[in-house]
Amino acid sequence: MLGRSRRVRIATFLVVGTCIYLFYGGFLSASLLELKPSPRKRIQYPFKEKGFGGKDEDKATAVKQVMQRTFGLYKQKAWGFDEVKPVSGGQRNSRNGWGATIIDGMTTAAIMGLSDIFADQYDWVVNRVNFHKTMGLVDPFETTIRYLGALVSTVDLLEAGVISPPSPSFRKDILRQARTLADNLGPAFDTPTGMLWPRVNFSSARGVDDSGRRNSYTRTHLARAGSHFLEYATLSELTGDKIYLKNSTRAWNWLVDNKKGEEWPGILESPRLIWTGEPFGTTRTLGAPDDSHYEYLIKAHLLFPTRASTRRHAKRWVQAMTSAQTHLLSTSNTRPRHSFLLSYSKGMYENKMGHLTCFIGGNLLLGAAYLSRPDLHSFGEALIDGCHHSYVSMPSRVGPEEWSWTPRERKQTRINGFTSPVTAAQERLWSQTGIWPTAANYNLRPEVVESYFYGWRITGQQKYRDWAWDAFTAIANATSTHWGYSEVTDVTATPRDGSERDANLRDISESFWSAETLKYLYLTFSDPDLCSLDSWVFNTEAHPLKRRFR
Numbered sequence: 277m278l279g280r281s282r283r284v285r286i287a288t289f290l291v292v293g294t295c296i297y298l299f300y301g302g303f304l305s306a307s308l309l310e311l312k313p314s315p316r317k318r319i320q321y322p323f324k325e326k327g328f329g330g331k332d333e334d335k336a337t338a339v340k341q342v343m344q345r346t347f348g349l350y351k352q353k354a355w356g357f358d359e360v361k362p363v364s365g366g367q368r369n370s371r372n373g374w375g376a377t378i379i380d381g382m383t384t385a386a387i388m389g390l391s392d393i394f395a396d397q398y399d400w401v402v403n404r405v406n407f408h409k410t411m412g413l414v415d416p417f418e419t420t421i422r423y424l425g426a427l428v429s430t431v432d433l434l435e436a437g438v439i440s441p442p443s444p445s446f447r448k449d450i451l452r453q454a455r456t457l458a459d460n461l462g463p464a465f466d467t468p469t470g471m472l473w474p475r476v477n478f479s480s481a482r483g484v485d486d487s488g489r490r491n492s493y494t495r496t497h498l499a500r501a502g503s504h505f506l507e508y509a510t511l512s513e514l515t516g517d518k519i520y521l522k523n524s525t526r527a528w529n530w531l532v533d534n535k536k537g538e539e540w541p542g543i544l545e546s547p548r549l550i551w552t553g554e555p556f557g558t559t560r561t562l563g564a565p566d567d568s569h570y571e572y573l574i575k576a577h578l579l580f581p582t583r584a585s586t587r588r589h590a591k592r593w594v595q596a597m598t599s600a601q602t603h604l605l606s607t608s609n610t611r612p613r614h615s616f617l618l619s620y621s622k623g624m625y626e627n628k629m630g631h632l633t634c635f636i637g638g639n640l641l642l643g644a645a646y647l648s649r650p651d652l653h654s655f656g657e658a659l660i661d662g663c664h665h666s667y668v669s670m671p672s673r674v675g676p677e678e679w680s681w682t683p684r685e686r687k688q689t690r691i692n693g694f695t696s697p698v699t700a701a702q703e704r705l706w707s708q709t710g711i712w713p714t715a716a717n718y719n720l721r722p723e724v725v726e727s728y729f730y731g732w733r734i735t736g737q738q739k740y741r742d743w744a745w746d747a748f749t750a751i752a753n754a755t756s757t758h759w760g761y762s763e764v765t766d767v768t769a770t771p772r773d774g775s776e777r778d779a780n781l782r783d784i785s786e787s788f789w790s791a792e793t794l795k796y797l798y799l800t801f802s803d804p805d806l807c808s809l810d811s812w813v814f815n816t817e818a819h820p821l822k823r824r825f826r
């Protein structure tokens with residue numbers, strides 16, 4: 277039985293608590309667009325309760341085998357370089373020569389349970405790579421999402437027991453490297469706005485523009501300006517050193533609390549001047565090169581769902597997504613109608629959409645599930661359908677880098693170029709499918725299968741698994757080479773024979789092929805509890821980070 281004084285204390289607590297809740301609850305819901313934070317809100321579809329959706333063993337294994345083949349051939353031909361050249365078997369350094377394929381692929385190997393590969397990667401990270409030395413300038417954005425993201429995610433995955441640690445000192449050893457890297461990137465933040473310098477010169481320890489100089493009109497796009505939060509906040513959690521979190525939020529204070537407001541709430545003009553934060557350009561897009569700014573707004577809130585400070589990021593995300601639905605959503609005038617996203621620049625719409633923009637369907641589903649927004653959910657599903665259409669419309673069944681359509685809205689009167697197909701081949705595709713590629717290459721990118729992954733995990737609809745399998749087989753078919761998997765020049769071509777096929781291959785294989793594309797495919801066929809969206813948030817390079825509920 278409760279003692280009297282304890283009961284009084286509980287009653288007082290309840291009364292005071294209710295008052296605080298009513299006061300702040302009312303205040304917050306008014307100011308946060310009906311955002312009702314409920315930290316443990318379930319995101320994933322309840323597969324277990326519904327009794328289906330377990331691991332699809334055969335398909336998961338097929339994806340894993342492609343990962344093994346990718347890594348095996350890379351190791352044989354290009355160990356220590358950033359990438360293997362998948363057609364010629366040569367080597368390429370595109371990410372400062374720190375072995376991008378090794379490090380960026382670590383979390384995929386861990387998730388797939390590939391301990392041999394993981395042991396090689398771990399040894400490279402802990403004993404070999406030197407993050408003090410590099411040729412050329414360092415790109416803080418790419419370095420953060422690929423290298424630093426992989427390192428902090430690996431610590432989280434090892435601590436969660438996803439794979440057994442190769443050494444008991446893994447935490448200390450990996451974090452030592454992660455801090456070295458982050459500390460060397462530090463000069464990127466030396467601007468009045470906290471918007472990063474586009475590059476860092478490690479020898480002079482100074483932030484510079486992409487040609488190595490410093491000047492007062494250096495500009496940056498939104499993704500570069502401020503999507504370091506997930507990686508830096510996690511590094512601060514793991515090390516206890518707040519400097520990383522602090523640095524990564526400075527630009528956001530600016531971008532998230534834009535005092536001047538926007539014509540379309542939440543959608544900022546880009547690029548910006550890093551010294552003043554003022555817009556230099558007038559582009560408004562959720563696609564590249566502004567994409568992960570929007571992606572991280574909701575993910576910041578999901579990473580720390582109980583922190584009041586991240587609610588304004590969620591609020592900005594809702595604003596931006598609502599504005600995008602109002603101003604940038606477009607449907608084709610052909611039947612059946614498909615939905616796509618426009619971008620807007622210099623007062624004109626551009627009716628083309630890029631593969632990179634296809635992340636947004638999954639991002640919408642993620643935020644809509646958490647914030648209970650059926651309107652944004654439908655918007656997300658419609659965009660995933662549009663991206664799926666871009667794949668199945670191509671003869672190779674792999675989607676192009678960029679495509680166009682004829683929109684049915686009146687907005688089309690203000691369209692800048694791309695109103696109709698130009699070549700005979702484009703014309704033919706357009707008449708059959710309602711779209712035509714304006715850039716026909718495929719770069720092994722993940723965004724479309726990434727959105728299928730969210731579609732499957734959040735809605736439980738089998739069609740997303742089917743679409744993912746279809747994409748996987750088509751991609752493997754179109755891109756497979758002697759030494760791995762290669763970017764292709766033209767997804768409208770289906771060359772069968774050797775020399776014709778070679779001519780369609782670019783001899784490039786970036787690290788996101790194993791970091792992202794293969795990981796999202798694998799997780800679509802794995803047990804849905806593996807890296808559940810209820811416990812993990814993926815950075816923009818698909819490295820999962822533990823959600824922290826305190």
Ligand SMILES: *[C@@H]1O[C@H](CO)[C@@H](O)[C@H](O)[C@H]1NC(C)=O
Pocket residue numbers: 458459461462463465466467519520523
């Ligand atoms: C943090 O930002 C400051 C500039 O405000 C910079 O000098 C410092 O190197 C940065 N440190 C890290 C670890 O990012």
Ligand SMILES: *[C@@H]1O[C@H](CO)[C@@H](O)[C@H](O)[C@H]1NC(C)=O
Pocket residue numbers: 412413477478479480487488
């Ligand atoms: C980096 O800085 C060093 C020392 O100031 C300079 O010699 C070098 O040319 C710079 N590197 C680049 C790529 O600009």
Ligand SMILES: *[C@@H]1O[C@H](CO)[C@@H](O)[C@H](O)[C@H]1NC(C)=O
Pocket residue numbers: 752753754756
């Ligand atoms: C790709 O698919 C075609 C037909 O669907 C088939 O003939 C060809 O062998 C496949 N190529 C590869 C490399 O799998």
